[in-house]
Amino acid sequence: MGKSAIQAVEKETPASTCKAGPESSLGLGEAWKKGEPIRILLLTDSFSPHAGGSREYYYNVFRELVALGGAKVVILTKKVPGWESFDKKQSSTSFRIHRRFKPLKSWKYHELPKGIFPFFQACWRILRDSPQIIHAGDLYPPGLIAWIINRLTGIPYVIYSHGEEITQTDRYRYQPRVRDRIYKGAAAVVANSEFTRKQLLRIGVSEDRIVKITPGVDAVRFRPAPTDRKSMAPYNFKGKTVVLTVARLVPRKGHRAALQAFARVCREFPEAHYLIAGTGPEEQKLRQFSEELGIQGRVTFTGYIPCETLPSLYNLCDVMLLANREEADGDVEGFGIVFLEANAAGKPVIGGRSGGAIEAVVDGVTGFLVDPDNSAELEGVLRELLRNPKLRHTIGAAGRRRVESEFDWKQRAQRLHEVNCRVSQGK
Numbered sequence: 114m115g116k117s118a119i120q121a122v123e124k125e126t127p128a129s130t131c132k133a134g135p136e137s138s139l140g141l142g143e144a145w146k147k148g149e150p151i152r153i154l155l156l157t158d159s160f161s162p163h164a165g166g167s168r169e170y171y172y173n174v175f176r177e178l179v180a181l182g183g184a185k186v187v188i189l190t191k192k193v194p195g196w197e198s199f200d201k202k203q204s205s206t207s208f209r210i211h212r213r214f215k216p217l218k219s220w221k222y223h224e225l226p227k228g229i230f231p232f233f234q235a236c237w238r239i240l241r242d243s244p245q246i247i248h249a250g251d252l253y254p255p256g257l258i259a260w261i262i263n264r265l266t267g268i269p270y271v272i273y274s275h276g277e278e279i280t281q282t283d284r285y286r287y288q289p290r291v292r293d294r295i296y297k298g299a300a301a302v303v304a305n306s307e308f309t310r311k312q313l314l315r316i317g318v319s320e321d322r323i324v325k326i327t328p329g330v331d332a333v334r335f336r337p338a339p340t341d342r343k344s345m346a347p348y349n350f351k352g353k354t355v356v357l358t359v360a361r362l363v364p365r366k367g368h369r370a371a372l373q374a375f376a377r378v379c380r381e382f383p384e385a386h387y388l389i390a391g392t393g394p395e396e397q398k399l400r401q402f403s404e405e406l407g408i409q410g411r412v413t414f415t416g417y418i419p420c421e422t423l424p425s426l427y428n429l430c431d432v433m434l435l436a437n438r439e440e441a442d443g444d445v446e447g448f449g450i451v452f453l454e455a456n457a458a459g460k461p462v463i464g465g466r467s468g469g470a471i472e473a474v475v476d477g478v479t480g481f482l483v484d485p486d487n488s489a490e491l492e493g494v495l496r497e498l499l500r501n502p503k504l505r506h507t508i509g510a511a512g513r514r515r516v517e518s519e520f521d522w523k524q525r526a527q528r529l530h531e532v533n534c535r536v537s538q539g540k
Contacts, residue, residue: 151246155189167447179207200212247269250273252295260298275305293318309448329522334424353385358387360390364440369402387413388415390418427460438467455512460512
């Protein structure tokens with residue numbers, strides 16, 4: 114892909130452009146002249162209904178891509194809770210999901226064979242469908258598998274980067290060599306943020322192969338609305354001012370900093386309550402930390418939250434807080450789709466001034482960015498939002514307007530559609 118191709122991708126080009134025929138200036142192939150959708154194989158270690166921003170990203174962008182008539186998609190992924198009912202509801206002749214993958218425990222070399230060979234075997238079966246492009250949603254092993262298949266068959270691949278794959282592998286001795294070869298061998302690399310784009314440039318990926326497609330938000334699903342009494346019944350917060358965090362319980366999400374800030378601020382606001390939604394390896398430590406802070410009665414851990422409940426959860430809260438940070442091992446927030454979801458519900462957000470969050474939050478407009486290691490700064494912003502309902506409303510309304518105007522999933526699918534068109538022609 115040349116620079117002119119990327120520039121064209123950044124424009125909001127209707128899907129029908131790729132079916133324009135000989136008079137089109139895009140130089141498309143015979144399949145697109147006939148209006149035939151491109152056959153795509155998506156390899157990803159997990160997929161909806163699995164919780165997580167990148168999984169939400171893949172589900173929405175590929176769903177819209179299929180709806181535009183731009184692709185027929187086969188997804189190879191793993192089984193997750195709720196997969197059977199989800200697949201039954203979502204599958205169609207143009208959107209098929211195969212659950213034949215078991216993820217790696219880590220990215221260490223001795224783990225790779227355990228994931229590569231079963232995944233490669235499943236891929237080989239699906240290659241009978243003759244995909245024109247392979248999309249790799251993760252670096253290891255999907256990206257490595259896509260690279261191998263490309264070397265063996267010549268099928269081009271597109272790989273997605275969310276930032277942390279680069280910063281986390283930097284600390285290893287040999288993994289950066291494999292990582293860089295995978296990225297540089299791709300026909301296109303989709304970056305989810307400006308932070309990620311700069312990381313790709315830093316490791317030597319050619320600028321003309323990178324296209325930035327940020328996450329979007331379903332502004333119909335996530336919107337200001339009365340909370341659903343049935344789904345929110347376990348959380349009897351009537352008369353409370355609710356601070357909400359929606360995230361996996363892992364260190365880079367900044368739960369400890371958020372708990373500490375809430376503990377220092379909540380004494381001024383007897384009606385304030387902190388709701389922590391999500392699961393993860395840090396749960397027991399965080400529960401214990403809340404007890405050490407003496408606020409266990411004012412903090413609720415929800416555990417796993419089904420996707421269908423999320424909109425009501427955002428509408429239940431008054432402030433969405435995610436004090437994301439970059440960890441010593443390179444783990445970092447690539448973007449932070451939860452900021453957009455909360456904004457779509459008309460809620461103000463507080464985020465860490467780290468990674469891709471600086472693009473997800475417009476500081477002082479749709480929320481506030483803070484240094485997660487500066488407790489005074491975090492406490493000050495949280496205190497101001499808790500005591501100022503008018504400010505909460507103003508910031509939340511600005512966030513809603515931004516989501517509606519800038520983060521439509523259909524626009525992102527159109528951009529990806531252009532990438533596919535050009536990759537299919539070797540440009």
